[in-house]
Amino acid sequence: MITFKIKRYNPEKQAEPYFEEFQLDVQDDLTLLDCMNEIKWTLDGSLTYRMSCRSAICGSCAVKANGHAILACQRQVRHLVKDDDTIVLEPLGNMKPIKDLAVDFKPFWEKIDKVKPYLQPKQKAPEKERIQSPEQFKFIDDSSTCIMCGACYSDCDVLEVDDNFLGPAALAKAQRFVQDSRDEKTLERVKELSKPGGIWDCTHCAECVERCPKPARPFDRIKEIMTVALEQGVTNNNGARHALSFAKSVKSSGRLNENIIPVESVGFFNFKGLFDLLPVGLRMFFKGKNPPILHKSIDEVEDVKRIYRELNE
Ligand code: SF4
Numbered sequence: 030m031i032t033f034k035i036k037r038y039n040p041e042k043q044a045e046p047y048f049e050e051f052q053l054d055v056q057d058d059l060t061l062l063d064c065m066n067e068i069k070w071t072l073d074g075s076l077t078y079r080m081s082c083r084s085a086i087c088g089s090c091a092v093k094a095n096g097h098a099i100l101a102c103q104r105q106v107r108h109l110v111k112d113d114d115t116i117v118l119e120p121l122g123n124m125k126p127i128k129d130l131a132v133d134f135k136p137f138w139e140k141i142d143k144v145k146p147y148l149q150p151k152q153k154a155p156e157k158e159r160i161q162s163p164e165q166f167k168f169i170d171d172s173s174t175c176i177m178c179g180a181c182y183s184d185c186d187v188l189e190v191d192d193n194f195l196g197p198a199a200l201a202k203a204q205r206f207v208q209d210s211r212d213e214k215t216l217e218r219v220k221e222l223s224k225p226g227g228i229w230d231c232t233h234c235a236e237c238v239e240r241c242p243k244p245a246r247p248f249d250r251i252k253e254i255m256t257v258a259l260e261q262g263v264t265n266n267n268g269a270r271h272a273l274s275f276a277k278s279v280k281s282s283g284r285l286n287e288n289i290i291p292v293e294s295v296g297f298f299n300f301k302g303l304f305d306l307l308p309v310g311l312r313m314f315f316k317g318k319n320p321p322i323l324h325k326s327i328d329e330v331e332d333v334k335r336i337y338r339e340l341n342e
């Protein structure tokens with residue numbers, strides 16, 4: 030017997046959401062979606078959520094189970110149930126609930142639109158299709174598997190504090206076209222994606238990789254766009270400068286030079302940016318938290334340099 034604690038919300042009846050409990054005698058092999066259907070069909074027909082394919086294909090059944098976004102049709106309840114025989118179900122995060130477990134995907138789709146999710150070739154369309162080799166397709170194979178379920182978007186911690194961030198799904202979709210051999214707008218795309226709200230605002234927490242039910246793995250795709258942006262010379266922004274300064278510091282001393290990295294990240298001649306750093310620097314100084322002025326290398330620095338050399342080769 031499992032207790033499902035489900036977050037209910039119906040703005041037409043009650044302003045605030047609340048939890049309601051449903052108990053179900055659950056067979057071992059049932060998926061979470063099977064149980065949600067059972068609750069809807071036998072206990073409360075007003076329970077609202079999205080579903081369609083029941084095969085982890087359409088992406089519509091994503092919900093939060095015990096605090097993490099998952100596809101309800103892809104997970105058996107026996108792998109979700111907590112020690113006290115409960116499962117807590119809530120709507121996806123970072124989107125406004127409409128009713129019960131259904132959320133408003135509008136901001137999600139607007140961000141997908143922003144990355145221009147279509148091919149932009151220079152040449153006119155050939156009579157037959159534009160062909161790719163298997164090697165060329167490998168670059169976009171993983172991102173092509175995205176089913177737009179929103180699980181990554183729901184649990185991205187940057188989106189919790191910054192609505193402007195494009196988010197993992199849109200950035201994975203962007204990589205799909207940045208690295209498509211048939212697309213001719215690579216430079217324009219990475220310039221756009223390097224602006225505030227783009228790739229460099231990701232905090233590298235990798236939560237989206239944990240949540241993604243497919244091989245799309247958004248954070249891996251974000252790293253690929255970062256690499257293309259650096260290769261294309263799109264480095265005149267804080268994020269790219271920070272990455273380059275970080276790598277340079279580790280390469281030369283085996284550790285981060287926290288005196289130099291902030292300055293190199295905002296740019297030596299960005300006087301306003303440098304001025305903005307001043308209060309943080311002074312606070313650190315007066316609290317005794319500032320790093321040593323003289324930056325020492327670690328003892329094994331030659332090993333670090335060797336790793337860089339081998340990577341470059
Ligand atoms: S790795 Fe980046 S995009 Fe993915 S969840 Fe973390 S902050 Fe969001």
Ligand code: SF4
Pocket residue numbers: 174175176177178179180181182197198201240241242243245246247
């Ligand atoms: S990247 Fe993964 S988690 Fe995000 S929308 Fe696509 S399939 Fe879902």
Ligand code: FES
Pocket residue numbers: 080081082083084085086087088089090091100101102103
């Ligand atoms: S119902 Fe289609 S992905 Fe779950």
